[in-house]
Amino acid sequence: MPEPLTITINDQTITVQPGGTILKAAAEVGISIPTICFHDFCTANALCRICVVEVEGARTLAPACVTQVAEGMKIHTQTDRVRRARRSILEMLNASVDLSDAPEIQEMMHEYGANPDRFPGAATHKQPVIDDNPMYVRDYSKCILCWRCVQVCAKDAQYTYAINFEGRGFETRIGTFFDHPLPETSCVFCGQCVGVCPTGALKPKRQWLLEQGLSADEIVQTTRSERRRKFRGTLRGESPSVPGETQTKVSGGQP
Amino acid sequence: MIQPDRTVSTTCPYCGVGCNLELHLKGDFIYGVTSPFSSVVNHGNLCVKGRFGYDFIYHPSRVTTPMVRKIPQSPGARTQAFDLNEWTPVSWDEALDLTADRLVEIYRRDGPHAMAVYCSAKATNEDNYLLEKLFRALFRTNNVDHCTRLCHAGSVVALQMAVGSSAMSNTAAEVIYNDAFIVTGSNTAENHPIIALQMKTAVEKYGAKLIVVDPRRVEMVNWAKLWLPLKPGTDVPVFSAIAHVILKEKLHNEAFIRERTENFDEFAASMEKFTPEYAESISGVDRNLIVQAARMYGGAHNAAIYWSLGIPESSHGTDNALSLINLALLTGHIGRKGNGLNPLRGQNNVQGASDAGAMPWHYPGYQRVDQEANAVKFEKAWSIEPGGLDRQLGLTTTEILSAVGPAGVRSLFIMGENPMMSEPNLNHTRKNMEQLEFIVAQDLFFNESSAYADVFLPAASWAEKEGTFTNTDRRVQRVRQAIQPRGQSRADWQILCDLARRIEARLGRPSSAYWDYQHPAEVLAEMGRLVPEYAGIRYERLEKEGLQTPVPDEQHPGTPILFEKTFPRGRGKFHRLDYNPSAEPTDDEFPLILTTGRVLEHWHGGSMTRRSQLDDLYPEAIMEINSADALLLGLADLQAVRVTSRRGSIVLRARITAKATPGVVFIPFHFYEAAANLLTIDVLDPLAKIPEYKVCAVRVSPAREDELVDSEARQTRGRY
Numbered sequence A: 001m002p003e004p005l006t007i008t009i010n011d012q013t014i015t016v017q018p019g020g021t022i023l024k025a026a027a028e029v030g031i032s033i034p035t036i037c038f039h040d041f042c043t044a045n046a047l048c049r050i051c052v053v054e055v056e057g058a059r060t061l062a063p064a065c066v067t068q069v070a071e072g073m074k075i076h077t078q079t080d081r082v083r084r085a086r087r088s089i090l091e092m093l094n095a096s097v098d099l100s101d102a103p104e105i106q107e108m109m110h111e112y113g114a115n116p117d118r119f120p121g122a123a124t125h126k127q128p129v130i131d132d133n134p135m136y137v138r139d140y141s142k143c144i145l146c147w148r149c150v151q152v153c154a155k156d157a158q159y160t161y162a163i164n165f166e167g168r169g170f171e172t173r174i175g176t177f178f179d180h181p182l183p184e185t186s187c188v189f190c191g192q193c194v195g196v197c198p199t200g201a202l203k204p205k206r207q208w209l210l211e212q213g214l215s216a217d218e219i220v221q222t223t224r225s226e227r228r229r230k231f232r233g234t235l236r237g238e239s240p241s242v243p244g245e246t247q248t249k250v251s252g253g254q255p
Numbered sequence B: 001m002i003q004p005d006r007t008v009s010t011t012c013p014y015c016g017v018g019c020n021l022e023l024h025l026k027g028d029f030i031y032g033v034t035s036p037f038s039s040v041v042n043h044g045n046l047c048v049k050g051r052f053g054y055d056f057i058y059h060p061s062r063v064t065t066p067m068v069r070k071i072p073q074s075p076g077a078r079t080q081a082f083d084l085n086e087w088t089p090v091s092w093d094e095a096l097d098l099t100a101d102r103l104v105e106i107y108r109r110d111g112p113h114a115m116a117v118y119c120s121a122k123a124t125n126e127d128n129y130l131l132e133k134l135f136r137a138l139f140r141t142n143n144v145d146h147c148t149r150l151c152h153a154g155s156v157v158a159l160q161m162a163v164g165s166s167a168m169s170n171t172a173a174e175v176i177y178n179d180a181f182i183v184t185g186s187n188t189a190e191n192h193p194i195i196a197l198q199m200k201t202a203v204e205k206y207g208a209k210l211i212v213v214d215p216r217r218v219e220m221v222n223w224a225k226l227w228l229p230l231k232p233g234t235d236v237p238v239f240s241a242i243a244h245v246i247l248k249e250k251l252h253n254e255a256f257i258r259e260r261t262e263n264f265d266e267f268a269a270s271m272e273k274f275t276p277e278y279a280e281s282i283s284g285v286d287r288n289l290i291v292q293a294a295r296m297y298g299g300a301h302n303a304a305i306y307w308s309l310g311i312p313e314s315s316h317g318t319d320n321a322l323s324l325i326n327l328a329l330l331t332g333h334i335g336r337k338g339n340g341l342n343p344l345r346g347q348n349n350v351q352g353a354s355d356a357g358a359m360p361w362h363y364p365g366y367q368r369v370d371q372e373a374n375a376v377k378f379e380k381a382w383s384i385e386p387g388g389l390d391r392q393l394g395l396t397t398t399e400i401l402s403a404v405g406p407a408g409v410r411s412l413f414i415m416g417e418n419p420m421m422s423e424p425n426l427n428h429t430r431k432n433m434e435q436l437e438f439i440v441a442q443d444l445f446f447n448e449s450s451a452y453a454d455v456f457l458p459a460a461s462w463a464e465k466e467g468t469f470t471n472t473d474r475r476v477q478r479v480r481q482a483i484q485p486r487g488q489s490r491a492d493w494q495i496l497c498d499l500a501r502r503i504e505a506r507l508g509r510p511s512s513a514y515w516d517y518q519h520p521a522e523v524l525a526e527m528g529r530l531v532p533e534y535a536g537i538r539y540e541r542l543e544k545e546g547l548q549t550p551v552p553d554e555q556h557p558g559t560p561i562l563f564e565k566t567f568p569r570g571r572g573k574f575h576r577l578d579y580n581p582s583a584e585p586t587d588d589e590f591p592l593i594l595t596t597g598r599v600l601e602h603w604h605g606g607s608m609t610r611r612s613q614l615d616d617l618y619p620e621a622i623m624e625i626n627s628a629d630a631l632l633l634g635l636a637d638l639q640a641v642r643v644t645s646r647r648g649s650i651v652l653r654a655r656i657t658a659k660a661t662p663g664v665v666f667i668p669f670h671f672y673e674a675a676a677n678l679l680t681i682d683v684l685d686p687l688a689k690i691p692e693y694k695v696c697a698v699r700v701s702p703a704r705e706d707e708l709v710d711s712e713a714r715q716t717r718g719r720y
Helices: A022-028 A080-096 A103-111 A148-153 A192-196 A205-211 A216-233 B048-052 B092-110 B125-138 B153-162 B172-177 B193-206 B219-223 B235-248 B254-260 B264-271 B276-283 B287-299 B317-331 B350-355 B372-381 B397-402 B426-434 B492-507 B520-530 B627-633
Strands: A005-009 A012-016 A052-055 A074-076 A136-138 A164-166 A173-175 A202-204 B006-011 B020-026 B029-034 B067-069 B087-089 B180-184 B209-213 B226-228 B303-307 B340-343 B411-415 B438-443 B455-458 B467-470 B475-479 B592-597 B622-625 B639-644 B649-656 B664-668 B696-702
Touching (some): A012 A022, A022 A052, A052 A080, A080 A103, A192 A202, A202 B029, A205 A216, A205 B029, B006 B475, B029 B048, B092 B411, B092 B492, B125 B350, B125 B411, B125 B467, B125 B492, B153 B317, B153 B340, B172 B193, B172 B303, B180 B193, B180 B287, B193 B209, B209 B219, B209 B287, B235 B276, B235 B287, B317 B340, B372 B520, B397 B426, B622 B627
Parallel strands (some): A005 A074, B180 B209, B209 B226, B303 B340, B411 B438, B622 B649
Antiparallel strands (some): A052 A074, B006 B020, B067 B455, B467 B475, B592 B696, B622 B664
16 A cells, blocks of 8 residues: 555645545545536546646646645645636636536636626637537537547547547637548447537537427427438439339338 | 436346436437446446437337237238238227237137247346246246347357356456457447447456457457457357367366366367367468467456357357357356356347246246246246146247247237347248237337237337346346336236236136236336345345346345356356358358348347437448459449348348458348348257358349339448
8 A cells, every 4th residue: 555645625634545636635525626627437638727726836726637646735726816717717718618508617607706708709619510410419619628528439438539639729629530520430429429528519419409499299300301301312323213123122111 | 408307217228238328308208318427337338329229219100009900810811011001090908808819719729839929138027027927827838938049049058058057157347357358259349339348448458458259350350469250150160279279288277177167078088179270271260360369368367258149149059159168167267257258148138038037948037947846836926726837848939930830839929029020031930920820019110020910019118117127247227217108008017917817817717827016016026036036136226226136135235246156057067069060051152151240320120220310320231241252243332232042132232341251241130121131041059949140151243223122221431
């Protein structure tokens, strides 16, 4: 057994095992640090920085989700500097991303007194919804680039590598290689990405249609007519086909 | 943004992994599925079927009213009726009375052997227990089987012979503790996607070495240290050669063999002939790969074998499975964490349906029907007069249809199965179906089989009823009702109890086997009193998570690892093996081997997935063929081809892909438009009675585009 470490969080002295993060150590003593991009079942990357805390002696704020505890560390999770950083992060997110499907982030804005109008006229990530497959839609206007979807598509779960970051700086976004429609990528439509999306950018198609105001019956109808439209149209060759008469069939009964 | 009216925790209705689902509902509409990340089975991960493939329950072709055929059907002149106009909607009373009248009439006239039933690996433990009880207790027949016969029967029989238990020995999630593991006859990434994720994690993050033994270059080969591309049907030589090398290089576990096994000497002598050179000459697998695989598996501290239907679905399926079991006994890779013999079960509840006695040779809990003590036990439990239960082994799935005729099987009850898609040599199956006097189908849809029925009983789907499924690693989990049964449909267990009471009254049976259950929990409790492995399972214990059988009492926490101290039969038994070729060799006329299987997006006969958005992703049958064979035949990619065997012929597109090895073509069996089982051979394994789906000889020739049933059903997919 390695030697336990002694640290203080918000003036509370505790002993913890080495190798853990500040986020976990704080949770063990009931101190909650806000997170957005962090997910228990994904690799933490400290992308959103909402979990920053102040560590005495450190020049910069430390992201609690990846910073490991060290002997004698003195940590403060709610100083003015920390709260100001979190507030600014929320205000910038809110200025560029549609957070209407992210109630937890909206609640954080309230808690940290974030001003939704701090950056009027800021550039946004607004873009059309991508509806290129029967299973789920991608509304990247709502994407905060938390990286969870990319990671579960890769080594955090699925090992499929269908999506990744593309672009640089503010132009960074999640996409497929050469922007191919999802069915033409290696995507297996497991929807692990949908399962970890924190802001409703990825959403089951049926849920999305329901939100568009369609009734359940209409949704069943819509998906069927779409099926006809999409898969009767996109053909190679023009030859109109007639079912062969020599074909041995089990039946013609299925839809 | 919408908030769900409610969420319901339940278990996935597709494969044997048994993923935990949270259904999100608005009214009676399921609009989304998530999975709890705390799930011990799937850790929040799902596959495309589990997450998106549940919409079949709302499909417009769902039949939700009891139906009776307008034109009376007679043996020999029976037809399929897919159109609603060919049926008369009736009340439940009418449908059940008619069913009871006709079944009792046939039973009275022709006796127990005229009765037969297909239970369902898609239905719950309770549904299956009640249906086998109905046919055993009321019609006194053991002609009770389900699709396990077409699936893992060879594995089940082999495991019973060698160790005395037939299920995965270890928990799927233990794969991360393997130092080395063999995956054979399993396209795990497509057919057990969540177990495949755990296997990939084992390789990528825990350093496990994977050996794939498969005639196809399946996705798991991407993660493998070794791939042994054997010719279909040559499993016994390959695995016996691995045993041969382990023996020669003294990698076997002498202490384990001495203390826990028997018949080693006879087995070892029979392995003498299986040199790597001999195995290579039969299987085409490089001898060096066999030697490396033997060292990797035999030399590992923890090693396990995972297999699926490539092993049992063969005319020597039992031998194939025995060749794997021999390896585990030889090395002692069993009875410990991160080891084991793990047949990956296909259906969501094939383990449970088998446990519940939906089998012709066994009462619930694998208690042989031909052993007097067992029969007496069930006679007492079901209030049957002494000597009342049949002591004869019943007919298996394939035998039931072969036995149709004036002196044989006259009536068939089909609950949620589709033999007209899943039996081998479908033209032959069709002839037998047409000779039946009376067919009852209890299903959601008019599929290829229920369309043959006289009476259609509309069943509730998995989202509309309560119950339990038992997954591939023996975990009994709850299925919960999320929505009201659609239309007039009813839960299978309720239909069966209603029907049983009517049959009982007509037969005038003096005492009752009991059919007045208020809730499936009572059915499971009754099953627990009769099946020692289920004795400690109660619904209230399954609230948070499932329990792994055996659960001998109500305090027992369940059994993640089997055979830690002993085998159910005492000592594990080695079996001597010889190589038997597949039934149908290739020749000049039929030069290619056809092997069949499944794809990620679809499920078996297609009753569910082809009525789902899943069909949009994968709308047509496609044959896989290697470029070498395609070149010889002059085929272009995605060209229409005709595939012909001695039994039938189909037309579909051919995809040229390295996933197929030279000389072997692959066709999935989900598509009625080009049903692979029109081609397959109905030869059976002599012990397990499982058909040889994985090997038959075919000819491929170019076809015209207009010979395809639906040439426009295409979807470009990057992953294929």
